[in-house]
Amino acid sequence: MSIAPKPHSALLIVGHGSTENPDSSTPYFDHAAEIRRRQLFAEVHCGFWKEEPSMREVLYQIDSDEIYVVPDFISEGYFTQDVIPRELELSGPTTVVRGKTLHYCLPVGIHPHMTDIILRRAREVAPGLDPAQTTLIITGHGTGLNQNSTKAIRDQVNLIIASATGYAAVLDSYMEEQPFIADWHQLSKTPNVIVVPFFISDGLHSYQDIPVLIGIEPEIGPAASQREVFRHNPHHLRGKTLYYCSAIGTERLLADVILDQVSDFDQIHKLL
Amino acid sequence: MPIAVELRKLIRSGIHRIGELEIQTDVYGYPYVLCHWLDSGLATESALGGLELHEGPETAREISTFAENGTYRFIKGQVNLKRGWVMALQTEEELRQALDQFYPASVGLFLAHRHGALEIENLRDKLQRQTGMYRFARTISDAGAQELVRTVCGPAHQCAKRILWQIDAHTPLDDSEASRFAGVPGDLPPAEAIPLLCREACNHFVAECRRVAKTEAGQKAG
Numbered sequence: 297m298s299i300a301p302k303p304h305s306a307l308l309i310v311g312h313g314s315t316e317n318p319d320s321s322t323p324y325f326d327h328a329a330e331i332r333r334r335q336l337f338a339e340v341h342c343g344f345w346k347e348e349p350s351m352r353e354v355l356y357q358i359d360s361d362e363i364y365v366v367p368d369f370i371s372e373g374y375f376t377q378d379v380i381p382r383e384l385e386l387s388g389p390t391t392v393v394r395g396k397t398l399h400y401c402l403p404v405g406i407h408p409h410m411t412d413i414i415l416r417r418a419r420e421v422a423p424g425l426d427p428a429q430t431t432l433i434i435t436g437h438g439t440g441l442n443q444n445s446t447k448a449i450r451d452q453v454n455l456i457i458a459s460a461t462g463y464a465a466v467l468d469s470y471m472e473e474q475p476f477i478a479d480w481h482q483l484s485k486t487p488n489v490i491v492v493p494f495f496i497s498d499g500l501h502s503y504q505d506i507p508v509l510i511g512i513e514p515e516i517g518p519a520a521s522q523r524e525v526f527r528h529n530p531h532h533l534r535g536k537t538l539y540y541c542s543a544i545g546t547e548r549l550l551a552d553v554i555l556d557q558v559s560d561f562d563q564i565h566k567l568l
Numbered sequence: 569m570p571i572a573v574e575l576r577k578l579i580r581s582g583i584h585r586i587g588e589l590e591i592q593t594d595v596y597g598y599p600y601v602l603c604h605w606l607d608s609g610l611a612t613e614s615a616l617g618g619l620e621l622h623e624g625p626e627t628a629r630e631i632s633t634f635a636e637n638g639t640y641r642f643i644k645g646q647v648n649l650k651r652g653w654v655m656a657l658q659t660e661e662e663l664r665q666a667l668d669q670f671y672p673a674s675v676g677l678f679l680a681h682r683h684g685a686l687e688i689e690n691l692r693d694k695l696q697r698q699t700g701m702y703r704f705a706r707t708i709s710d711a712g713a714q715e716l717v718r719t720v721c722g723p724a725h726q727c728a729k730r731i732l733w734q735i736d737a738h739t740p741l742d743d744s745e746a747s748r749f750a751g752v753p754g755d756l757p758p759a760e761a762i763p764l765l766c767r768e769a770c771n772h773f774v775a776e777c778r779r780v781a782k783t784e785a786g787q788k789a790g
Contacts, residue, residue: 315642315772318633325629341668346771348644349672352689353767356676357668359570378699394687 299336299555306339306360307331308398309554310380311368311496313347320499321347323546324368330551337364345375351383355396362397364558368545370405370436370496371448389565399567401557404545405448405494409556411455413547418490421529422539427462431484435477436494437501438470446470449494471505478509481534488537496545503543512540572660574679575667578762585761587671587728588649588753591663598656600663602670604649605754611654619654625662628655628669643772644671645729645764647753677765681732689768692736695777704785705778710735712780714742720776721766722746728753729766 309328314320324342332340343354355363365384367376380386385393386400404410418432434456436449449468456466464486469477480489491510493502507513512531531538544550561567579600584591590608595601596616603611603619610617622631635641635648649670657663667675680686691713695706708716713735721727722745730751734740741747751763769777 315775316640318640318642329626347642348770349668350771353673353677356680356686357571357673358676374700382697382699394685 299559301336302362302364302558303338304360305337305362305364306341306358307337307554307558308354308358308363308365309340309342309368310351310365310384311342311344312375313344314499315346317499319503320497323497323543323550326546326548327368327551327554330548331554336555345379345383351380355384355393358396361395362399364399364401364561366401366554366557367403368496368550368554369403370494370545371445372403372406373444376403389561399558399561399565401561404550404553404557405496406451407553407556407560408455409553410544411452411459413549413553414452414492414494414544415456415459415461416549417492417541417544417547418539421541422488422490425488425490425539428464429486430463430488430490431465431467431486432456432461432463433467433469433477433480433483433489433491434494435469435471435491435506438473446473452494471501471509476509477506480510480538481536484536486536488539490539490541492541493543495543498543498546507540510538510540512538571676571679572664575664575675576660582760583762585752585754585756586667586674587645587764588647589667589670595656599659600657602655602657602663602666603653604651607651607654616654620652622653622655625655625657625666625669628666631655632670643727643770645766646726647723647728648726671764674764675762677767678762681765686732686765686767688732690734690736691769691777694733694768695774698774702774702778705774705781707785708777708781709784710739712784713777716773716776716780717741717746718744720746720773722749723753727766729764731766733766733768 309324311321311324328340328342338360339358341354341358343349343351349357367380369376384398386398389400391398414434434449434452436445438446453466453468467483469475469483471477475483480491493506495502508515511533529539579591579593585605588605589602590605592601592611593599595612601611607619610619631650631653632641636650655666657666677686698705721731724745730749731741731747751765752761
């Protein structure tokens with residue numbers, strides 16, 4: 297979906313950020329730079345939970361009176377429903393905060409276009425692979441605390457199955473709940489397996505934890521910015537050929553999904 | 569007035585420093601040039617004194633992410649910005665974008681403070697709104713929080729921000745190097761720098777409050 301320019305509005309991309317891993321916030325800045333290049337908004341900014349600028353301070357660096365807030369999160373849950381509204385002092389889809397009108401869009405991870413991005417990632421990491429001989433596994437964190445984080449992944453699995461892409465199987469799996477990603481070889485019946493981490497960045501989980509769980513790294517290694525793990529595809533282990541992608545949120549097309557969420561907000565709330 | 573326009577006025581009024589950055593004007597045809605203040609003499613020499621040239625604000629995050637020793641600068645007020653580079657900028661808007669990467673929101677916070685529009689949040693209010701794993705931080709004692717300011721904040725502990733908040737409305741911070749610090753690293757008159765302002769405790773400080781609160785609870789239980 298193309299978006300009409302908003303020369304009097306600002307875009308605020310909200311992310312988690314990290315005090316330990318600088319790669320965690322790289323995708324947010326990359327997407328912001330990409331959207332800034334397109335000159336669709338008067339200004340494009342990032343705000344964070346764990347890094348600076350904090351959500352409480354980022355409004356001070358924005359000139360525009362109208363701000364679209366897009367959570368660059370993978371699912372709806374604690375952060376998008378509790379932390380971000382509290383920190384930005386939002387009381388509904390549109391809130392006036394200290395004279396500025398904030399429109400709170402839905403998180404990128406639940407947009408239907410994420411399906412196209414997953415499939416594109418899978419094709420890129422394993423070009424020419426016969427889908428009929430391949431299992432596609434979408435993996436996330438998983439937690440007993442919030443069902444929404446697994447729902448976003450299950451929704452994507454169902455959408456891919458419905459779109460008849462020819463994969464022998466499309467499965468969900470998680471780090472901390474069943475079905476476990478560590479059991480990928482038992483979950484898959486095919487010789488080829490593609491694992492797509494449904495995370496926003498190549499931070500601790502997708503770059504350091506999951507490679508150990510699936511067996512391509514003997515132990516937790518350094519952060520992504522300090523080496524290259526993804527160049528080694530495919531991995532021949534546990535009797536199968538495994539392809540491991542970088543986190544879905546690092547995909548350049550995520551910038552389009554951020555813009556899609558702005559468009560959708562306008563459509564739903566009749567701001568066009 | 570747009571932040572970039574206010575920034576231009578500030579620089580014309582004689583301000584040339586924010587954090588560890590020196591802001592120079594009209595250097596080799598560039599309207600604005602940024603560098604580490606300790607490199608400012610080199611930037612005006614021929615061939616930029618051997619400093620690595622960055623054109624445009626895009627690499628500001630890259631330059632400011634790691635200190636020289638490789639540590640991650642997750643708090644941008646840390647006084648360990650890398651040296652050896654110079655950033656050439658063509659407009660006030662580019663300057664603003666660069667500064668918002670080096671010192672996020674700091675120009676906006678300073679302007680709001682000048683206009684009397686900066687909302688300051690005291691520590692107790694900040695801790696009170698924490699949820700999830702940080703909820704426990706609110707149980708920290710005043711003494712524990714005061715001690716943390718002395719041991720976590722201030723330039724001696726790698727943070728160059730001027731603390732504006734108190735423990736609560738009736739409890740100012742105890743006097744210390746951290747609570748006295750004016751937000752300008754290096755020895756410079758206040759009229760020549762944009763101070764880095766701390767309008768509420770950062771999330772690193774909240775995490776430290778939680779750690780101390782847990783220790784205090786353990787001592788009571790013991």
